[in-house]
Amino acid sequence: MKIIDGKKISIEVLDEIKASVSHRVENNLKIPHLAAVLVGDDGPSQTYVNSKIKACNRVGFQSSLFKFDKSILENELINEIQKININNNIDGFIVQLPLPNEINQENILNEVSPYKDVDGFHPINYGKMALGIDTFLPATPAGIIELIQRCNIDLKSKKCLVIGRSQIVGRPISILLSQNKIFGNATVTVAHSKSDNLKQLCLESDVIISAIGIPEFIKGDMIKLGSTIIDVGISRVDDNSSEKGYKIVGDADFKSVSEKVDYITPVPGGVGPMTIAMLLKNTLKACSLND
Amino acid sequence: MKIIDGKKISIEVLDEIKASVSHRVENNLKIPHLAAVLVGDDGPSQTYVNSKIKACNRVGFQSSLFKFDKSILENELINEIQKININNNIDGFIVQLPLPNEINQENILNEVSPYKDVDGFHPINYGKMALGIDTFLPATPAGIIELIQRCNIDLKSKKCLVIGRSQIVGRPISILLSQNKIFGNATVTVAHSKSDNLKQLCLESDVIISAIGIPEFIKGDMIKLGSTIIDVGISRVDDNSSEKGYKIVGDADFKSVSEKVDYITPVPGGVGPMTIAMLLKNTLKACSLND
Numbered sequence: 001m002k003i004i005d006g007k008k009i010s011i012e013v014l015d016e017i018k019a020s021v022s023h024r025v026e027n028n029l030k031i032p033h034l035a036a037v038l039v040g041d042d043g044p045s046q047t048y049v050n051s052k053i054k055a056c057n058r059v060g061f062q063s064s065l066f067k068f069d070k071s072i073l074e075n076e077l078i079n080e081i082q083k084i085n086i087n088n089n090i091d092g093f094i095v096q097l098p099l100p101n102e103i104n105q106e107n108i109l110n111e112v113s114p115y116k117d118v119d120g121f122h123p124i125n126y127g128k129m130a131l132g133i134d135t136f137l138p139a140t141p142a143g144i145i146e147l148i149q150r151c152n153i154d155l156k157s158k159k160c161l162v163i164g165r166s167q168i169v170g171r172p173i174s175i176l177l178s179q180n181k182i183f184g185n186a187t188v189t190v191a192h193s194k195s196d197n198l199k200q201l202c203l204e205s206d207v208i209i210s211a212i213g214i215p216e217f218i219k220g221d222m223i224k225l226g227s228t229i230i231d232v233g234i235s236r237v238d239d240n241s242s243e244k245g246y247k248i249v250g251d252a253d254f255k256s257v258s259e260k261v262d263y264i265t266p267v268p269g270g271v272g273p274m275t276i277a278m279l280l281k282n283t284l285k286a287c288s289l290n291d
Numbered sequence: 292m293k294i295i296d297g298k299k300i301s302i303e304v305l306d307e308i309k310a311s312v313s314h315r316v317e318n319n320l321k322i323p324h325l326a327a328v329l330v331g332d333d334g335p336s337q338t339y340v341n342s343k344i345k346a347c348n349r350v351g352f353q354s355s356l357f358k359f360d361k362s363i364l365e366n367e368l369i370n371e372i373q374k375i376n377i378n379n380n381i382d383g384f385i386v387q388l389p390l391p392n393e394i395n396q397e398n399i400l401n402e403v404s405p406y407k408d409v410d411g412f413h414p415i416n417y418g419k420m421a422l423g424i425d426t427f428l429p430a431t432p433a434g435i436i437e438l439i440q441r442c443n444i445d446l447k448s449k450k451c452l453v454i455g456r457s458q459i460v461g462r463p464i465s466i467l468l469s470q471n472k473i474f475g476n477a478t479v480t481v482a483h484s485k486s487d488n489l490k491q492l493c494l495e496s497d498v499i500i501s502a503i504g505i506p507e508f509i510k511g512d513m514i515k516l517g518s519t520i521i522d523v524g525i526s527r528v529d530d531n532s533s534e535k536g537y538k539i540v541g542d543a544d545f546k547s548v549s550e551k552v553d554y555i556t557p558v559p560g561g562v563g564p565m566t567i568a569m570l571l572k573n574t575l576k577a578c579s580l581n582d
Contacts, residue, residue, distance in 0.1 A: 127418025189480040
C-alpha cells in the first residue's frame with residue numbers, strides 16, 4: 001500500500017508557484033494578487049479564507065480580503081463584485097461560500113468576471129471544463145488530478161466510481177476523468193444518494209473517489225484488492241483519546257481499507273492541502289494571461 | 292417489448308409547438324423565427340438544414356437560411372454571426388456543423404449569442420446544463436429525455452450506461468440523467484473507445500444509451516433481460532434486398548436485442564425525429580423569453 005502524501009505534494013506545488021513568482025519579480029512582471037470576498041461571520045468560512053491568505057503570503061502573492069456584514073443586500077454585493085472585476089490590480093478572486101440565505105448564490109457567482117474566476121464556478125468556465133476547453137478548473141478536482149499525475153497513476157480504461165455529484169467535486173471530477181486527456185480516459189460511474197447497491201458498485205471499481213462526507217463509510221469488505229481510494233470527505237468525529245476530544249476522518253475507514261488498497265489518500269493530509277495549492281495555481285494562470 | 296415510437300412522439304411535440312404558435316398569433320405575440328447558418332456544400336448538412344426549415348414551416352415558425360461559400364474566412368463568418376446576434380427578428384439560430392477545416396469551430400460557437408443559442412453548444416449554456424440551471428439543452432439529449440418522460444420510464448436508481456462521450460450526445464445526456472431532476476437520478480456510467488469490457492458493462496446495465504455509430508454492435512447476448520435501449524446511432528449498411536441498395540440501422544442489432552428488451556427506440560424512427568422537434572422547442576423558448 002502506498003499513501004498518497006497530499007501535504008508533501010501540495011508543498012511541491014506551492015514551491016513551484018513561489019519559484020514562478022520570483023521569476024516574475026526578476027522580469028519586472030506583475031505579482032499575482034488573489035482576493036477573497038467574505039460575507040458574514042461563519043467560523044469555518046473565516047478559517048478557510050485565512051488559510052488562503054496565509055498560502056498567498058507563503059508563495060509571495062499579494063492578497064486582499066473584502067469582508068462584508070451578513071446584512072449586505074444582494075445588489076450591494078453585486079456592486080462590490082463589479083468593482084473587483086474592474087480592479088486591474090486583482091488577478092483572481094473567490095466568493096467564499098456559503099452566502100447568507102437571503103442572497104442568491106447563483107446570481108452572485110454569475111457576476112464574477114470569467115477572467116478572474118479562479119474557483120472555476122462561473123457557468124462559462126464550468127461549460128469550458130465540460131467541453132474539454134482549457135480554463136480554470138475547480139480547485140478540488142484539479143487537486144485530485146495533480147495527485148494522480150504526480151503519483152503516475154494511469155486511469156486509462158480503469159473503472160472509476162465517483163461517489164457524490166456535487167457541483168464542486170463529484171460532477172467536475174467525473175467529467176474530467178472520463179475525457180480524452182492524458183490524466184483521463186477512465187470509465188467513470190457517478191453514484192449519489194439515490195443510487196442502489198453502493199457496495200456492489202465499489203467492489204466492481206478500480207478507483208473510488210468519495211465525496212459524500214459520511215465518516216468512515218467505505219469499509220474494507222466494500223472494495224476489491226488493489227484498488228485506489230481518493231478520499232475527499234472530511235468529518236469530525238468524537239475521540240476521547242485525543243486532547244481535543246475529536247478527530248478528523250474521511251469517507252473511508254482507513255484501517256480496514258488500507259489492508260486492500262494499492263493507493264490511498266489519507267484524511268487529513270490527502271486531497272485537502274491540494275485545494276488551496278490549486279487555487280493559487282489558477283491565480284498564477286490568471287495573472288500570466290494578462291502579461 | 293415496447294417500441295418507443297419517436298416519430299409519433301415527435302409529431303405530438305410539433306403539434307404542441309404549432310398550437311403555441313397559434314396562441315401567440317391570437318395574442319399578437321411575435322412568431323418564432325429560427326435561422327440556420329450553412330457554410331459550403333456538404334450534402335448531408337444541406338439535407339439537415341432543409342429538414343429544419345421544413346419543420347419550421349410545419350409549425351408556423353419563420354425561418355431563414357444564411358448560406359456562405361466554403362471559402363468564407365473565419366473573421367467574415369464571425370462578422371455575419373454578429374449581425375444575426377443583433378437582428379431582433381431572429382429568436383434563435385444554429386450553425387450547421389461541420390464547418391470547413393480552415394475555420395475554428397470553437398471560435399465560431401463562442402460567438403453565437405447565448406440568448407439565441409438554441410443548439411445549447413455555447414460554453415455558458417453548456418455550463419448551465421452541467422450545473423443543472425435552466426437553459427437551452429442540446430437537442431438530441433433533450434429528445435431522449437422527452438422520449439423517456441412521455442413513455443413514463445423511471446430512471447431513478449437505475450444503472451444507466453452511456454456509450455460515447457461526444458459533446459453533443461454522450462456527455463450531456465450522461466450529466467443530465469445523473470442529476471437530481473424528475474427525469475434523472477440514474478446511476479450513470481460513461482463508456483467510450485478506451486473502455487474495457489463493454490459487454491460486461493452492458494450486461495450490468497438497466498438502460499443503455501448508445502451513440503457510437505457502429506452498425507448493429509450491441510447484440511442480444513450483451514444485454515440483460517428487461518433492459519431498455521435508447522439507440523442514437525445511425526449508420527447506412529448495404530442491403531441488396533432494398534431498392535436503394537442500402538438500409539439505415541442503429542448501434543443495436545434490433546432483431547437479437549428485441550427478444551430481451553422491455554423498451555427500445557427503433558432506427559430510423561426513434562431518437563432521430565425528436566432532435567428537430569426539440570430544436571424548435573428551444574426556439575419557441577428563446578422567443579418566449581423575449582415577450
